[in-house]
Amino acid sequence: xxxxxxxxxxxxxxxxxxxxxxxxxxxxxxxxxxxxxxxxxxxxxxxxxxxxxxxxxxxxxxxxxxxxxxxxxxxxxxxxxxxxxxxxxxxxxxxxxxxxxxxxxxxxxxxxxxxxxxxxxxxxxxxxxxxxxxxxxxxxxxxxxxxxxxxxxxxxxxxxxxxxxxxxxxxxxxxxxxxxxxxxxxxxxxxxxxxxxxxxxxxxxxxxxxxxxxxxxxxxxxxxxxxxxxxxxxxxxxxxxxxxxxxxxxxxxxxxxxxxxxxxxxxxxxxxxxxxxxxxxxxxxxxxxxxxxxxxxxxxxxxxxxxxxx
Amino acid sequence: xxxxxxxxxxxxxxxxxxxxxxxxxxxxxxxxxxxxxxxxxxxxxxxxxxxxxxxxxxxxxxxxxxxxxxxxxxxxxxxxxxxxxxxxxxxxxxxxxxxxxxxxxxxxxxxxxxxxxxxxxxxxxxxxxxxxxxxxxxxxxxxxxxxxxxxxxxxxxxxxxxxxxxxxxxxxxxxxxxxxxxxxxxxxxxxxxxxxxxxxxxxxxxxxxxxxxxxxxxxxxxxxxxxxxxxxxxxxxxxxxxxxxxxxxxxxxxxxxxxxxxxxxxxxxxxxxxxxxxxxxxxxxxxxxxxxxxxxxxxxxxxxxxxxxx
DNA sequence: TCTAAGGCTCACTTTTCCTGATCCATTGCG
DNA sequence: CGCAATGGATCAGGAAAAGTGAGCCTTAGA
Numbered sequence: 001x002x003x004x005x006x007x008x009x010x011x012x013x014x015x016x017x018x019x020x021x022x023x024x025x026x027x028x029x030x031x032x033x034x035x036x037x038x039x040x041x042x043x044x045x046x047x048x049x050x051x052x053x054x055x056x057x058x059x060x061x062x063x064x065x066x067x068x069x070x071x072x073x074x075x076x077x078x079x080x081x082x083x084x085x086x087x088x089x090x091x092x093x094x095x096x097x098x099x100x101x102x103x104x105x106x107x108x109x110x111x112x113x114x115x116x117x118x119x120x121x122x123x124x125x126x127x128x129x130x131x132x133x134x135x136x137x138x139x140x141x142x143x144x145x146x147x148x149x150x151x152x153x154x155x156x157x158x159x160x161x162x163x164x165x166x167x168x169x170x171x172x173x174x175x176x177x178x179x180x181x182x183x184x185x186x187x188x189x190x191x192x193x194x195x196x197x198x199x200x201x202x203x204x205x206x207x208x209x210x211x212x213x214x215x216x217x218x219x220x221x222x223x224x225x226x227x228x229x230x231x232x233x234x235x236x237x238x239x240x241x242x243x244x245x246x247x248x249x250x251x252x253x254x255x256x257x258x259x260x261x262x263x264x265x266x267x268x269x270x271x272x273x274x275x276x277x278x279x280x281x282x283x284x285x286x287x288x289x290x291x292x293x294x295x296x297x298x299x300x301x302x303x304x305x306x307x308x309x310x
Numbered sequence: 311x312x313x314x315x316x317x318x319x320x321x322x323x324x325x326x327x328x329x330x331x332x333x334x335x336x337x338x339x340x341x342x343x344x345x346x347x348x349x350x351x352x353x354x355x356x357x358x359x360x361x362x363x364x365x366x367x368x369x370x371x372x373x374x375x376x377x378x379x380x381x382x383x384x385x386x387x388x389x390x391x392x393x394x395x396x397x398x399x400x401x402x403x404x405x406x407x408x409x410x411x412x413x414x415x416x417x418x419x420x421x422x423x424x425x426x427x428x429x430x431x432x433x434x435x436x437x438x439x440x441x442x443x444x445x446x447x448x449x450x451x452x453x454x455x456x457x458x459x460x461x462x463x464x465x466x467x468x469x470x471x472x473x474x475x476x477x478x479x480x481x482x483x484x485x486x487x488x489x490x491x492x493x494x495x496x497x498x499x500x501x502x503x504x505x506x507x508x509x510x511x512x513x514x515x516x517x518x519x520x521x522x523x524x525x526x527x528x529x530x531x532x533x534x535x536x537x538x539x540x541x542x543x544x545x546x547x548x549x550x551x552x553x554x555x556x557x558x559x560x561x562x563x564x565x566x567x568x569x570x571x572x573x574x575x576x577x578x579x580x581x582x583x584x585x586x587x588x589x590x591x592x593x594x595x596x597x598x599x600x601x602x603x604x605x606x607x608x609x610x611x612x613x614x615x616x617x618x619x620x
Numbered sequence: 621t622c623t624a625a626g627g628c629t630c631a632c633t634t635t636t637c638c639t640g641a642t643c644c645a646t647t648g649c650g
Numbered sequence: 651c652g653c654a655a656t657g658g659a660t661c662a663g664g665a666a667a668a669g670t671g672a673g674c675c676t677t678a679g680a
Contacts, residue, residue, distance in 0.1 A: 005393045008637085023657060035638055037659060047393060048400035048591050054658065056646035062586060064396050071392040075385035076314055082381040083315045083357060086374050090358030133383055210572035276372060281358050333626065345669050347628060364627060366677035612674085 005046050010072055012039030013051060017069045021058035024136040081127040093120045093282045100127040100193060100223035101269055105297075107142065113289050115246050120282050124226050136274025146267045156278040158271045158287055158305040160294040161242050163264035164301050168239035168253040169230050179236075180207030185285075189235030190217030193226045198265060199238035206262035227253070240264075242297045315356050320382055321350030323361060329377045331368035342504030403430045403592045406449040410503060410533035411579055412436040414553040415607075416453065423599050430592050446584030456577045463510060466588040467487055468581045468597055470604040471552050473574035474611055477514050478549035478563040479540050489546075491567040492519030500527030503536045509548035516572035537563070550574075552607045581603075 012035070015025035022036040029036070044050050052067035057256070061069060097106050116124060125139065134142040136155065145163065167185065169177075177188055186209070190200055200214035216234065221225035227244055230237035231252050237244075239253060241261065247253035271290060277283050322345070332346040339346070343356065361375035364575050371379060384505060407416050412434070429559075435449065438500035444452040455473065477495065487498055496519070500510055510524035530536035539552055540547035541562045547554075549563060551571065555565065557563035581600060587593050 001394075004321065004390050007321065010389065011314065011317065021657070031637085032639055033658065035641080036658075042658085047396045049396050050590055053586060054645095056657070058657065064399070068392055070394060071388055074543055075389050079320065079385050080314050081379055083313075084377060086359050089374070107649080120476045276360075276363060280360055331626070341668080342670055343627070344671080346669080364676095366626070368626065399634090599631080 005043060006039075009039040009043035009046070011076070012036050012074045013043050013065075014076060015068065016040060016059065017061055017065060018073070020060075022060075055226040079101055090280070091120055091284055093141070094123045094125070094139045095141055095286070096125045096127065096129065096134070097142075097143040098128050098145060099126050099221070100240075100243060101145070103141045103222070103224040104152060104240075104246075105269070109293050111198065112293070116289060119286050123183050127292070134272045136272075136277060137202060140277060141271060141286055142272040144270050144272045145264070146270065154246035154275050155272055156275045158291070160269045160271060160290060161297045162301065164241040164261050165199055165238050165265065166201065166241065166255045166261045167236045168244060168255045168256060170233040170249065170252065171254050173230075173233045173235070174254055179287035182207060182257055182260065183211055185209055185236060187211070190214065191226045191229050191235045191237040192217055192219045193221075193223040193238070200223055202265045203238055203260075203262050204242065207257075207260050209253070241301045244271075244302060245297065315353060316349075317334075319349040319353035319356070319433075321386070322346050322378065323375075324382045324386060325421045326350060326362070327371055328368065328377060328383070330370075335416065337613040339563055379443050400590070400592060401429060403434060403451070403596060404433045404435070405451055405453075405596070406435045406437065406439065406444070408438050408455060409436050410553060411453045411455070411533070413532070413534040414537070414556075415579070417518065419603050422603070426599060427595050430595065435567055444582045447586065450583060450587060453581045454580050455574070456580065464585050465582055466585045468601070469581040470579045470581060470600060471607040472578035473576065474551040474571050474612065475509055475548050475574055476512065476551065476565045476567060476571045477546045478554060478558065478565045479546040480543040481561065481564050483540075483543045483545070484564055484566055492567055493518060493521055495546060496521035496523070500524065501536045501539050501547040502527055502529045503531075503533040503547045503548070505529050510576045512546055513570075513572050517567075517570050551611050552579075555607065555610060558607055 011030065012025060015028050016022050016036055019025050019028065022033050022040070025036045026033045040052060044052075047064070047068075048236075049064040049259065050062050051068060052059040053062055053201075093139070095106075106124070108124065110124065113122075129135075129142065129144075133152075134144060134155065144157070144161075167182075167191060169179070169188070173188075177184060179185070179188070189214075190197075193199060197214045197217070197219075200217070204212050204214050218229070220229060223237075223243055225241060226237045227239065229235065230239075231247060237253075239255065241248070244253060248255060271287055273283050273287075278287075322335060322339065325338050326332050326346055329338065331344045332350070335346045336343045350362060354362075357378075359374040360368040360372050361378060363372055364554050386561075387418045405416075408466075413436070416434070417436075420432065420434065424430075439445075439452065441455075443462075444454060444465065452469075454467070477492075479489070479498070483489075487494060489495070489498070500507075500522075504510060507524045507527070511520070512529070514522050514524050528539070530539060533547075533550060533553055537549065537557060539545065540549070541557060547563075548566065551558070554563060558565060559592065581597055583593050588597075
């Protein structure tokens with residue numbers, strides 16, 4: 001590569017030329033007139049050509065300056081535009097999150113992230129991953145319900161909180177059905193957050209209440225709607241202790257068997273991101289914030305984790 | 311204009327990307343690896359995006375780096391090329407000089423200028439100006455035979471030495487023609503450096519020797535050939551005291567009437583240049599050198615100027 | 621297991637850059 | 651015409667940026 005002239009001097013020249021004077025340039029660049037004057041002089045010395053004709057009411061470009069200006073302006077413009085694009089990408093955080101986690105955990109907390117990091121523009125996609133799994137090109141970071149997976153060597157993961165399951169229903173439903181022992185669930189409407197019924201299957205596998213068939217019951221598209229149905233007294237949902245904490249704390253849902261908690265076979269909630277993006281500011285900031293936000297949830301269920309893990 | 315990233319950091323990035331490692335860049339830019347590392351880190355922080363993936367055996371561009379590199383390389387390339395062109399123009403000194411002055415004054419001295427200023431490439435055009443006069447676009451500086459003219463407000467001029475005229479001939483011709491009084495010139499062959507015969511006309515107008523007709527004689531294309539003809543004994547040339555100083559000093563030409571010196575009506579020799587280029591290094595350097603080189607000539611004829619001026 | 625390559629870090633030095641005061645020339649206005 | 655305002659040049663001194671060089675760490679290959 002050919003030898004470049006001093007680039008900061010070029011910047012001063014370009015600004016001065018654009019403003020038709022050193023005062024304008026000095027204001028744009030937030031330096032004094034003297035600094036501009038010196039920069040321009042340095043550049044002129046470097047090139048061996050005067051670029052400005054100094055006049056009383058400002059400066060005028062020489063023939064050489066007229067040749068140089070458009071080149072430099074154009075070059076700086078393309079650089080600035082490219083940098084802008086990169087920075088815009090860097091400032092846009094694309095999150096993908098499954099509906100249940102999104103509605104019941106992320107959305108209520110996201111405003112806090114926005115205020116903590118106004119420099120990032122958040123674009124949330126609330127949806128399940130496509131068949132192919134989390135795509136680090138499509139999204140910067142994703143919430144995943146899984147066993148802290150390292151699906152691909154290109155992905156990195158960070159656990160947020162475990163998924164601990166126990167049946168829950170509206171207080172009135174509890175009374176109506178006289179739910180004192182797990183076997184009583186055989187007479188209840190089971191509410192499923194997916195068609196797979198994996199949640200109820202896991203729990204009945206763990207505690208084997210006689211006569212309770214996880215294949216029965218009603219299906220909902222996600223845990224939020226299933227939970228709301230339970231609150232309305234439709235039946236018994238397999239509550240995620242974290243995602244349903246609000247209802248459990250408020251008493252709109254009660255857990256009839258608080259000692260019978262099992263971990264979801266699918267694993268807990270974790271964050272996923274492309275390994276090469278793991279440390280970039282927007283991802284690191286979100287991971288750090290999410291970890292802190294999840295800390296309260298982890299604490300609330302921590303005494304259950306050991307028991308459930310058995 | 312959008313905000314530019316730190317330009318020197320960009321330079322480091324570009325070199326590092328081109329070399330595929332910081333070591334290569336540090337060698338190209340003549341700094342240490344640490345300096346490159348710091349520059350790149352600064353740029354990455356500024357953009358909010360990592361540009362390199364650090365590996366054991368060097369460094370690989372990230373997607374962002376791949377986007378940025380061609381833009382920056384291209385931009386720096388055009389800037390470097392433009393600067394190169396300006397500098398090349400700045401280093402090439404185009405001189406235009408009429409043949410007489412060129413052969414008898416400039417060429418013998420030009421080597422001295424070249425050694426004094428090896429940084430300039432000299433391109434000499436030995437020719438008369440076109441009808442339109444000295445063109446400050448075609449040439450950086452010109453030698454002009456004229457009355458310190460300020461032909462145009464865009465031109466600046468600097469006198470070098472006066473043109474003082476007196477007849478001269480070979481010593482043998484002087485003896486043969488017995489040239490003791492100016493009227494004896496009537497029997498001599500007059501040698502003219504131009505068809506206009508302006509030189510002889512000026513001298514005969516000044517001293518009015520009876521019977522001497524400036525319309526007579528032989529024409530030559532320039533003073534050099536006319537002078538050589540005089541040395542060979544062809545006739546009497548109207549010698550320029552400066553341009554013919556060598557022959558006069560050596561005695562190959564003698565001036566029969568050393569007190570009868572008149573200034574050329576065309577004026578002396580001066581330098582011309584575009585006013586806007588007057589101070590640029592190559593022109594200033596040449597003016598300064600030419601003035602010093604002409605000082606000896608001015609001194610040699612200074613005692614005659616006052617007399618001739620009358 | 622060891623070595624070499626290549627990046628990172630940090631305390632320290634050098635260079636560059638900027639400031640702020642002061643001049644100076646031009647210009648436009650009372 | 652005098653005189654303030656504008657705009658650039660210059661300079662000493664101090665702040666900020668860049669560079670240095672030694673030591674550390676990780677990885678690849680012998």
